[in-house]
Amino acid sequence: MAITATHSAAETGTPGSASPSFGPAVALSCRECGERYPLGPVFACEQCFGPLEVAYEFSGVTRESIAAGPRSIWRYAGLLPVPADVAAKPNLAPGLTKLVRADNLARELGMRALHVKDDSGNPTHSFKDRVVAIALEAARTFGFTTLSCSSTGNLAGAVGAAAARAGLRACVFIPTGLEPGKVVMAAVYGGQLIAIDGSYDDVNRFCSELIGDPAGEGWGFVNVNLRPYYAEGSKTLAYEIAEQLDWRLPDQLVIPIASGSQLTKVDKGLRELIALGLVEEKPYKIFGAQATGCSPVATAYKAGREVIQPVKPDTIAKSLAIGNPADAPYVLDIARRTGGAVEDVSDPEIVDAIKLLARTEGIFAETAGGVTLGVLRKLLAAGTLDPDAETVVLNTGDGLKTLDAVGAGVTATIKPSLDAFLEAGLVR
């Protein structure tokens, strides 16, 4: 299997011609040198080894056509590398999660207008269902029979579930030491779940090795050889936020950084909406959030550097524990270009933020959600984030998957009698 693109190997058409299998997508394009390739299962430029991304020729997408679509990410099929009939094929139909107007939280933080985009409402309770749904469709088109990935946990569950429903085999790779919720959820769908004795970055390297080996033949690695398609799924967060704000862009967005792909693609989605006239053009600021225990991008941002120094992660925010994030340069560029920032918070700050969100809005976020809200607080305190500007903070996962991080439990255990209750002094 080709790792870099070769014009002859990809057989799905010539660059620049739309294929019904990929809807409005017309080519893969190198982010670094701009070289274009036909739409194939490739992810790196053969000229410069830069990452490939999907290029489009959009047509006929209006607010009305979107509103008439399914109640899932497939309402945006006309903006994604998927066929028009994608919703009819077996898939988990993720997306259209709640954008919660967080007035209690805003009041506590002294903000004017704050929304939580709560992706714990997705089928496997993380934003990964979005990206996997797009990769699954590409896998079907390319004839792959096994769906695979390297994962910090959430992706493993999303791939397992999507493959089960689509009738594909799943074989997913995770680092050892993940949370029980993520491990069981990744295993329950019946695919193979392989723990790799090492960090996520080790798992990632292993997968790149496997993909070049005959043993990986016929395998669609959603975040490796299907990555250009997969990554586009994060654009749907931008589309949904804008549509849920009645086709308006927020002023500020706070987005977690793992590989950095999500942040990069949310920005791409917002720019597409402006270019297509679906929203009025206006400035917006994008803020990136990391855990201090894995903050190579925040470190580079603060030092004014354009490249990051890889780190060995040590944080409770395991879903963000990628020490060498592939999209770091783009994240740094977006934060700087939009007037945002990249910041990090400590593990105790993450837990505090999880509890704050639960207490004020009844939303139980996973550690990654604690990272974004923690960073929002920190940036507010520093005056970097404007409390009067309309802000969206992302919760990309579910607290049920990171139970141990929170340390919440019963107030008291008592005998089943009124006397015992009254004696315990619990009445307020």
Next chain:
Amino acid sequence: MAITATHSAAETGTPGSASPSFGPAVALSCRECGERYPLGPVFACEQCFGPLEVAYEFSGVTRESIAAGPRSIWRYAGLLPVPADVAAKPNLAPGLTKLVRADNLARELGMRALHVKDDSGNPTHSFKDRVVAIALEAARTFGFTTLSCSSTGNLAGAVGAAAARAGLRACVFIPTGLEPGKVVMAAVYGGQLIAIDGSYDDVNRFCSELIGDPAGEGWGFVNVNLRPYYAEGSKTLAYEIAEQLDWRLPDQLVIPIASGSQLTKVDKGLRELIALGLVEEKPYKIFGAQATGCSPVATAYKAGREVIQPVKPDTIAKSLAIGNPADAPYVLDIARRTGGAVEDVSDPEIVDAIKLLARTEGIFAETAGGVTLGVLRKLLAAGTLDPDAETVVLNTGDGLKTLDAVGAGVTATIKPSLDAFLEAGLVR
């Protein structure tokens, strides 16, 4: 606080006159003797101690008015004891969860048309968000400042989250020995979480005691003194199923039994839809599902009895572990009247069914979902359930809350090298 209804104590109007606070609801009515009471925080008839339920005078509800409503249970506000503006008040906006067309599962079971109503998509990932949302609104109307409940786990989380978002205090009671996912989720929202050393039935008795004590003054127990309102929330499952089937009733429904209230109210909802002309009248069969380790209703059903013998629960399906289900007589009546049945499955059958659903449809159910699917299989095998009739099976909760029941884990742990992977013989 009055436990039974007294006409003088309830001050919200005379029976039969609509109050804006309760929308189309006009009175409480005794299920046993028919005596009517004004809408108040009462739950038992002072004449015969029978349970009270909400009586309505519906008007102006059409398919079109529902379709124009919010994307939550509040689209059915005109059929619930809530004010017309209920959606505008801080709440979790539950409901409109997916009705998944389960073709893979149907194929494996030899069925023609099977759907899974997947309530793991609710904000706290169980159907309890529906009932709590209605109870919360009643609590606000009655001026209660603390939201409380006895819970087998899911309800505790739903009450905690709803109270947090609404700005009420929460104090919830659970039996000891619940799953960690349920305990942490119930605690994280910041309310008091009291474990009672005993069974759920002990917790329930304790709460009835507390409600009559001055210490419980100002407390709304969602499933005790607010129970008539709370229980109505389950009707929304019936409404959604019918609407998601394009305003058609299914032929068969498989519903879990804890207190039996959910099954009873789904039937009530279906009958309302017929009476209002929102669906065409047709016969439907309702099947009740219990775990063998807590199957008093199934036992009574099989013995042809009309009253149950309370049991001491011993099952992994803790959310259904109610040994003395309050609505048992109504469940038995509905199963017999509609031509359904009540059946039970063992713990291993529950786990098998959880894995079957995950493997075929990518849905990770909690143990209660394993109970309904397990019972469906058993009834199919017995010829009691028609494989050719359109069937809906309920998944009322989330597998992430009952992780230990499943026992799924990694296939293998290997060193991060291709050689280690190939040597492990994992390639298929």
